[in-house]
Amino acid sequence: MPSLEEELFPSTPGKFKIDRGRNMNRQFHRCFASTSTMFLWALFLIALTASYLSFQSFVDSGSRYFSASWGGIQWEKQVRNSAQIHRSGGMSVLVTGAAGFVGTHVSLxxxxxxxxxxxxxxxNNYYDPSLKRARKSLLNGHGVLVVEGDLNDAKLLAKLFDVVAFTHVIHGLLLPC
Structure with a gap:
């Protein structure tokens, strides 16, 4: 077995020993460690980006509910006033798509x-939103409150049905064939 001195110092002056096996192993280990480190960093950055985007989506959807155009005591009072029945045997009706062509005429x-x-x-912008806003103003002038919200919003629908016991729902949507 060679001594430590023989391993550290070459036998021929001016030259040094090249231990190719260990050197190659060390380079491979360095490369592998570097690649795995880079891979782990890449995974970390992907996870960080995904969590940020997920959080941003959560904040955006949450802020939509905080800034919603519905809710509160004043809003509930407006909904009740609009749903007030003024004839015997009358109905309280929720009209979806109320700012559209069919919905406006049905509501009126x-x-x-x-x-x-x-x-x-x-x-939405399937039809000109400014035309829908004009129809909303027309309906408001005739005592019909138009709530801005989506039919798929379960919280909004639950709130509407908590405030008013609608007897009917009419889908005033004119869907393209």
Whole structure:
């Protein structure tokens, strides 16, 4: 077995020993360690980005509910007033798509007949939103409150049905064929 001195110092002056096996092993280990380190950092950055995007999505969806155009005592009072029935045997009706063409005309006809009407519309841009806003103003002028919200929003629907015991729901949506 070679001594420590023989391993550290070459036998020929001016030259040094090259231990190719250990050197190659060390380089491979360095490369492998570096690649695995880079891989772990990449995974960490991907996880960090994904968690940030997920959190941002959560904050955005949460802020939508905090800044929602519905809720509160004043809003509930408006909903109740709009749903107030003014004829015997009348109905309290929730009209979805109320700011659309069909929904506006149905809401106006029901209100004129003496029924209680509350409209619901999400004001998407399938049709011109400014036209829908004008129809909302027309309906408000006739005593029909149009709530801005989505039919898929379970919390909003639950709140509406908590405030008013609607007897009917009319889908005033004109869907393309």
């Amino acid at each position: 006809a029901l209100k004129k007949r003496g029924d209680g009407v509350v409209g619901l519309d999400n004001f």
